Amino acid sequence: MFFAFLVILCGKRKKPQKVQNPVSTTTTTTTTELFSTITANNSASFDPTLQISMTKLRRATKNFSSDFIIGGGRFGLIYKAQLSNGVTVAIKRLDPDAFKGSQEFWAEMVTLGMLHHPNIVKILGYCMTDSNKLLIYEFIQNGSLDQWLHLQEEEKPDVTTLSWGTRIQIVRGVANGLSFLHGLDKPIAHQDIKSSNVLLDSNFQAHISDFGLARRIDASTSYASSQSQSTGTMGYSYKPPEYKDGLTVPTLEADVYSLGS
Structure with a gap:
């Protein structure tokens, strides 16, 4: 049931926001x-x-x-x-x-x-x-979700652990971020969705981080899609079954599987 809930969240895609050009300190070109x-x-x-x-x-x-x-x-x-x-x-x-x-x-x-x-x-x-x-x-004030999920009350007795309402808010935020990435004209697969790559701000809103393995799904000349082989964190157990069966290309479904795991 929980995984189905996550899939539904990812399925409710918002209209992708218009991609803006970055601004250089030395140029205003494209x-x-x-x-x-x-x-x-x-x-x-x-x-x-x-x-x-x-x-x-x-x-x-x-x-x-x-x-x-x-x-x-x-x-x-x-x-x-x-x-x-x-x-x-x-x-x-x-x-x-x-x-x-x-x-x-x-x-x-x-x-x-x-x-x-x-x-x-x-x-x-x-x-x-x-x-x-x-x-x-x-700078994201509250660090990674991983730190909060593994928080031991005896180590930090003055810090409150995450409530279920906050956890649902975080899951929804990650799902919204993935929906945006997956809904672009040229979808982007993050390829390394895990709790340590989700940062929490002062209001415990989720921010997906670490895009070093991100790849566009279709053939592209951009730097981000220059490597098509699917990777991920070494030793990370939450990989979809198709990767274990030999699939070597990034997929959007793999991101959703990682979120559900």
Whole structure:
């Protein structure tokens, strides 16, 4: 019954929102032109009110001090920092030695740079040098759903666990975000839906994050669809049966299965 409820939620697709072009700090050209000019020692903001540079990011994190680390992903660390204008952001610093980290950088930057939805984490910009690849996101206050689901009252007795009403709100938010992705003219499969990739804001609204494995379903020349093979988190058990039977291409159904699991 619970899985059927999730499928119904995903089936109620909203009309896809118009995709907006990101704004560069150095150009007002189209999205395609912006991404085609990205090279090493380059940075840009998708928010015209922010000025992003490696110097500013190093200053905000005290040269990426471990004191600012709030998490980590498959290919790097995540830092919390306050920029000079007072805006708090999350900075994903990808491992420079990881080839797949470079692939994730491009996939996530291009995908999120062109998507705008209340249940999808917002990317604010990027910064790239010869040795660093940084992605800058809005800071989501309450961390990941995974942290809350595994919260032990004896460890944090002053923190209230998630109520059923809040859990339903979170599930609905993730379903709405997936419905948006799947309902685009060129649908996007996230490919790694799990509790640690769902971030919760101050009102416990869900924001889908980590688009490093996201792929468009149809053949495309975009960076986001350059790799068609279905992957996912190593060791993650909630993969649909067809993947175990040898399917190697991303599907929208796999996202729904992961949500239901």
